[in-house]
Amino acid sequence: MNRVTNFTMAAIISSFAFAGASYAEDSVVMNGGPQIEKTLTTFNKAFDVKYLNDYQNQKDQPDAQDTAIPRSEDGVKNIQASIRENKRLVEKLAAKDIKVDDVVNAQQAADGSITFFIR
Structure with missing residues (x-):
């Protein structure tokens, strides 16, 4: 169970990182x-x-x-x-x-x- 929780948390954290990078790219493009x-x-x-x-x-x-x-x-x-x-x-x-x-x-x-x- 602990491994599943760790994997889930890692997946959530990495998705936030990708979302932030996408937002930064949009800012560069729109400007x-x-x-x-x-x-x-x-x-x-x-x-x-x-x-x-x-x-x-x-x-x-x-x-x-x-x-x-x-x-x-x-x-x-x-x-x-x-x-x-x-x-x-x-x-x-x-x-x-x-x-x-x-x-x-x-x-x-x-x-x-x-x-x-x-x-």
Whole structure:
């Protein structure tokens, strides 16, 4: 009986490990270039804003607290273009005094909200 219990517990623990890995992979995929750009064209939910005080340095040496990997110049342009396609999002950003040209990255959370990184 003890062997059965040990095997069952090992199976349960390993299933949690696989579930966590799958969740992490989904996060990477949904924040990848094409996927986040597609999301931004229709995005109409809550968002947060994070200001990057030293954007030039941030591109070369990201802070550990900044979970979003800096995008290439083309990546930044693509994100800004996707935002511009979404007039409602442009208006919401403007209401917070945020110019689309200052957005350098976006990262979607598991709850569907997005954090915009502003230079």
